[in-house]
Amino acid sequence: MHPSARSPGTTGRKAISRRSCVYYWRDLDDVPEDFGPSVLTLGNFDGVHRGHQRVLQQVLEAARERSAAAVVVSFDPHPAQVHRPESAPELIMGLEDRVEMLAATGIDALLMMRYTLEFAASSPEDFVERVFVRALKARAVVVGHDVRFGRGNSGDLETMRELGATLGFEVIAIDDFGASYPLHSTATDGDRRCSSTWVREALERGDVETAGRVLGREHRMRGEVVHGAARGRELGYPTANLAPSSDGFIPADGIYAGWLIDESGVRWPAAVSVGSNPTFDGVTRQVEAHVINRPPERVQDFDLYGQCVVVEFLHRLRGQVAYRGPEALIEQMKLDVDQARSLLSTEQRASG
Structure with a gap:
């Protein structure tokens, strides 16, 4: 910053993040x-x-x-x-x-x-x-x-x-910033300019990959982890449920591969569910993330309740489906977690 742009001292100054002096x-x-x-x-x-x-x-x-x-x-x-x-x-x-x-x-x-x-x-x-x-x-x-x-x-x-x-x-x-291929995911995108409207349209159809390319990073939500029906824990796949008041655009119902970032900044690979749990006749949309690689020594006590966490969406695996009973759902959840683990491992290797 130019020296004449003086520090405001304590008046109106706020640390935006641990690394920021803005x-x-x-x-x-x-x-x-x-x-x-x-x-x-x-x-x-x-x-x-x-x-x-x-x-x-x-x-x-x-x-x-x-x-x-x-x-x-x-x-x-x-x-x-x-x-x-x-x-x-x-x-x-x-x-x-x-x-x-x-x-x-x-x-x-x-x-x-x-x-x-x-x-x-x-x-x-x-x-x-x-x-x-x-x-x-x-x-x-x-x-x-x-x-x-x-x-x-x-x-x-x-x-x-x-x-x-x-x-x-x-x-x-x-001028507007128009994105060139390979940013476009559909033939109708053409030479469309980057815009918030484009991001929302992509998220509405669950296309988090296109949303991420327009954003230049993964789409995210932020909110407090609250207690839910504990149905995931009963099925062997405990989830961190985001509060209904969480910030961020909720993408279309479905299952996603993504990341959960806890309050300490640790990024955990996750399978993320968005929807109303139709197998159990749910009616309220919710976002819940199953952390895939929980530390072995903390499998039983891995507790995120009350934490404000970030959930990032990388890939949509499938839409939401009502299954005929818990057994079929558990079988599908295992496939979802395996697919999410594979995709996220590939992502890690590519970014590393």
């Missing part, structure tokens, strides 16, 4: 008066997918060229949840993961503004002057050609350029 503010008042200069971008960044990553890389490069701090301005909750909560899209990731993923890109500061109807009523001019100029002292703003901001989304790229010329900052407009 400045994290939840309000304009948290930004120190002497912060800046900066190069910034704004957006919701749900998923922090490869398209978002390209924008953030441009911000970092522009900031380095101008000896400025690289800053992201984002919003919580998602604007759609405020303006049309009945039809707002399900978010790909929760706030904690979004903040961590943004920090991991190498930015210097993150301003996560509280989005309210009052805030949404700000004119484009007032928003840019208060946030970009007075608070963050922007030298440049990096945006896509489809940028919209201010009351009723009345501000667009031309508005931003006019404000930049008046208020003294440069506007850098970048």
Whole structure:
């Protein structure tokens, strides 16, 4: 970071992760008066997918060229949840993961503004002057050609350029990031640009492989492990059940190979079930992960209850099926676990 982008001390600073020193503010008042200069971008960044990553890389490069701090301005909750909560899209990731993923890109500061109807009523001019100029002292703003901001989304790229010329900052407009084959999983994807909508569509059909390629990493959920019906334990395949309030888009019902990451950061290979357990006439969707290679000395006491864990989805093995009784289900579960173990072992060798 440029020396003039001073540390905010204790005001508004928050450790985003054990490895991060990113400045994290939840309000304009948290930004120190002497912060800046900066190069910034704004957006919701749900998923922090490869398209978002390209924008953030441009911000970092522009900031380095101008000896400025690289800053992201984002919003919580998602604007759609405020303006049309009945039809707002399900978010790909929760706030904690979004903040961590943004920090991991190498930015210097993150301003996560509280989005309210009052805030949404700000004119484009007032928003840019208060946030970009007075608070963050922007030298440049990096945006896509489809940028919209201010009351009723009345501000667009031309508005931003006019404000930049008046208020003294440069506007850098970048093209959408279109993914080339082999990112595409279907003939209909064509030269589709990376987007949060594409990720959601893939997850809705259980295509976690395509979702992962658009994201640039495995799709994940995060939540507390809670007590369930203990049916998996009775069948010989105990599971860690995520609380219904867990963060992250729930993919289509089915069985997946993936990873469970515990609170200490250990990654465990897992077979993950998403669905309502139709063999037992279940009605509530749940996400539960069976850790495959539990340590032999802890088979009986391997307890994750109460922990906040992350579940990552790598491959979909099959859809959800109602079996005729527990015996058939147990036989299928053994096949699922064996297949997940094989896939994850291959994945480990390839990444190692």
